[in-house]
Amino acid sequence: MTTSSPSVFTTLKNTSTPVRALLLGGFINQLGFFVQAFLVVFMLARHFSALQAGLGVTLLGLGAVSGTLIGATLGGKIGNRNAVIVGTLALAASVASAPFLVTPGLPAGIWGAAIVLMGMFGQLFRPPAATILSQHMPSDQQVMGFSMYRIAINLGAAIGPLLATALSQVDWSLVFWVNAACSTAFAVIAWLAIPNDHAAQTSAAMSTHSPAQQWQQVLSDWRFLAFLGAMLLSSVVYIQVYSTLPMAIEATGQQLAVYSTLLTISSVMVIALELKITALVKRYPAWIPALIGTTALCLSVSSFGLTLASTPGLILSIICMVLGLMTSGPTMFAYPASFPMALRGKYIGANQAAFSAGNALGPLVGVSLFKAEPTLVWVMCLVLTAASALLIFVGMRPKAQPATPAVSV
Missing domain, CATH: 1.20.1250.20 (MFS general substrate transporter like domains)
Known part of the structure; x- marks a missing residue:
């Protein structure tokens, strides 16, 4: 700490x-x-x-x-x-x-x-x-x-x-x-x-180098590519809240007002609590809140498959999801800013491109799976939870420093 x-x-x-x-x-x-x-x-x-x-x-x-x-x-x-x-x-x-x-x-x-x-x-x-x-x-x-x-x-x-x-x-x-x-x-x-x-x-x-050479440097950083993979996969999961979840709620026969309530709870929580949570988690190395928060977010989205039939259950799932989002979100978006200034814009751009790609891909995959078999989309979210966690651990955890050899006297 x-x-x-x-x-x-x-x-x-x-x-x-x-x-x-x-x-x-x-x-x-x-x-x-x-x-x-x-x-x-x-x-x-x-x-x-x-x-x-x-x-x-x-x-x-x-x-x-x-x-x-x-x-x-x-x-x-x-x-x-x-x-x-x-x-x-x-x-x-x-x-x-x-x-x-x-x-x-x-x-x-x-x-x-x-x-x-x-x-x-x-x-x-x-x-x-x-x-x-x-x-x-x-x-x-x-x-x-x-x-x-x-x-x-x-x-x-x-x-x-x-x-x-x-x-x-x-x-x-x-x-x-x-x-x-x-x-x-x-x-x-x-x-x-x-x-x-x-x-x-x-x-x-x-x-420094030309923009093309700078992009090449960014894309040759395999640890950062692992981080981008985590951002992409976790955003595929996150976007299901806005693409597949309303369809799933409607399919259970519940009013879409339930979905509006979930969105209101989400917005109020972020506005009221995110700065306070950020003040706590930023005391730790970046990979820890990123790993814990992303895992909680993705697990909570996958839990919608179990709580769809119950409004209190849906509310519990959304609360856990937003807590995970507030824990990991600021850290995940701030992490590329820790790289050297000459390449910082490229790292930030690559990160936001991965997030946007997940948001574009997620609805297509989620809705297709939901139409084929409703439970498949939540199983996918569970699988992507494990994959995202592994990629964050690989990409963000600091490299182990080699031990300093003892000096004989």
Whole structure:
């Protein structure tokens, strides 16, 4: 265990202006980031088929994977602050055009490309933003910093759906235009409050390798690849809460209001408890909370196969899942920031790409297994629990130091 560290409130009080700007910008952007949660509803309202709406979700996920990789590379070329501005402005433009381009009367290639671009720009700014956060937080406060950023995003995610629902009752176009306005606000905040690091990024790039060579270095780090595998598999499990679980609850004959209750419990727990839990677990080596939390999260998701018929059982499963998420989440997302600055953006981008890939792959696998045999999806989650735990142990546990030979006298 490490020595004691500053409290949550001390950390919040001492955060720099760029970090506060990221917290505010992240909250505002997520408050209006409606496309991820409401794309299916929007497409069905526009009279797309259910198959086309499902394809839209997949395309959004594929765009997200490419966006994280592009964002990590772009941050090294033009500076992380500039990459955040470019990414959020591009997101604003892409979502503002959605009411005109995502319509069933247009060829699939056009509305499909529009969705891919929304997914790409929705993630492009995230690796540069995470790199800025790591640059402006002391090394012993990295996990707390990422936890604060997650809290800001979760606050926006908790309020945003209520706003989107109200806007959709007036006009679906308003949903996307407010999304564009929120993304533009984040760009303005970044421009005003985050220092331009382009010169520093250029200097660092001149002393290291090309972006392709940097990516090669990251991908040749087999221990980090094991960590990425754990992130990918655990996100496949995690996304079942949002893809397969509502279908499974409905199949038991329960009201979907039960599912809404679970989501509310999840949001309230994260907002109320994550910073406190992070303050406790960050005292330990990173691999310990990552291993314990990820195992608890994945086991809890697999337990839905046993608790589906009981609302109290479902609530117990979701509580355990969120406790696991809060234990491992900040550490898993902060871990890539521990690598050297010259490659940090690439490590962060690779991590977020693995997470996005799991979120894109998970619904396809989970729903397919559920339709074939409902219990298979929860068995899959149990198997992936063991695989994720093993990969975290291999990838994150520090290498054993060779014993110092005794000196004879």
